[in-house]
Amino acid sequence: MSIEIDLSGRNAIVTGAGAGIGSEIARWLARAGARVAVHDVRVEKASEVVRSISAEGGDAFAVIADARDDDSFVAAIDDTVRRFNGKLDIAVNNVGMYGEASPGPFMTLDGEHWRELVDQNLVVTALSAAAEARHMAATGGGVILNVSSGETTRPAPFMAAYGAAKAAINHLTQTMAVELGPQGIRVNAIAPGTTLTEKVRDVFDDEHFQALVAATPLQRPTEFDELGRLSVFLVSDLARCITGQLILADAGAFLSRNRPSNPSPRNSGGVS
Numbered sequence: 340m341s342i343e344i345d346l347s348g349r350n351a352i353v354t355g356a357g358a359g360i361g362s363e364i365a366r367w368l369a370r371a372g373a374r375v376a377v378h379d380v381r382v383e384k385a386s387e388v389v390r391s392i393s394a395e396g397g398d399a400f401a402v403i404a405d406a407r408d409d410d411s412f413v414a415a416i417d418d419t420v421r422r423f424n425g426k427l428d429i430a431v432n433n434v435g436m437y438g439e440a441s442p443g444p445f446m447t448l449d450g451e452h453w454r455e456l457v458d459q460n461l462v463v464t465a466l467s468a469a470a471e472a473r474h475m476a477a478t479g480g481g482v483i484l485n486v487s488s489g490e491t492t493r494p495a496p497f498m499a500a501y502g503a504a505k506a507a508i509n510h511l512t513q514t515m516a517v518e519l520g521p522q523g524i525r526v527n528a529i530a531p532g533t534t535l536t537e538k539v540r541d542v543f544d545d546e547h548f549q550a551l552v553a554a555t556p557l558q559r560p561t562e563f564d565e566l567g568r569l570s571v572f573l574v575s576d577l578a579r580c581i582t583g584q585l586i587l588a589d590a591g592a593f594l595s596r597n598r599p600s601n602p603s604p605r606n607s608g609g610v611s
């Protein structure tokens with residue numbers, strides 16, 4: 340006996356899907372049969388992901404909007420759903436940012452830094468999720484996944500605003516699950532561990548990355564495809580009883596007793 344996940348006939352949107360984790364989630368949703376709207380602010384990157392999905396026989400199109408512009412971001416989601424003939428089944432809110440590479444100790448963070456990180460993580464997630472939920476509620480339900488971070492389970496120095504903004508997404512996810520459950524909408528969050536994206540390559544030198552990896556019980560980073568496969572499972576009917584959860588895919592990093600401190604802000608910043 341084998342178990343297959345088939346998302347054929349389901350319409351999905353993934354925000355920030357032109358690179359990194361979002362692009363891989365988009366690819367795996369398409370591999371499972373979903374029609375995928377690949378959202379990003381960068382046209383070339385979103386188009387590249389659409390081309391790679393098409394080359395594998397999947398169905399995808401690009402949606403371009405800057406998540407920092409509330410109105411055009413929400414309008415892009417509304418347009419996408421119109422393109423789906425009004426039915427949105429799956430939404431992954433992946434846009435998020437760490438801010439500058441070395442934000443510094445908590446005592447030194449200014450209002451601009453706090454507002455930027457809360458805006459670019461919590462607010463963008465809340466706005467896209469609300470737009471998606473309005474469409475799902477009008478058509479009998481759907482599934483929403485918010486992308487959080489392992490940082491919310493094991494706080495690290497120099498990451499106060501990023502960690503707090505992502506932790507707020509965990510709470511938002513639970514509130515959404517409570518509010519939207521009666522309308523047939525499930526809402527969960529995933530927490531990636533350290534995943535070797537372009538951004539992570541930029542801010543960590545190899546030595547620090549290897550030290551982070553060595554501190555996890557599985558002694559490995561999180562691979563892109565693992566986040567893609569996890570997302571496919573969580574949005575599928577196999578997970579139909581799961582809502583309001585934060586699912587960690589972090590090689591057990593939340594249990595690490597000997598996690599290395601993030602580099603000093605004078606040298607580099609941290610990502611988790």
Ligand SMILES: NC(=O)c1ccc[n+]([C@@H]2O[C@H](COP(=O)([O-])OP(=O)(O)OC[C@H]3O[C@@H](n4cnc5c(N)ncnc54)[C@H](O)[C@@H]3O)[C@@H](O)[C@H]2O)c1
Nearest residue numbers: 355357358359360380405406407434435488533534536611
């Ligand atoms: N990489 C990690 O180790 C890690 C760990 C935990 C959580 N996360 C979270 O995963 C998510 C994806 O991270 P990533 O490392 O893949 O990032 P990334 O920088 O590799 O990719 C993010 C994508 O989002 C797009 N984007 C950024 N700002 C945008 C905006 N304002 N409007 C539209 N598109 C925008 C970018 O163009 C890019 O294509 C983020 O929410 C991040 O906080 C990452």
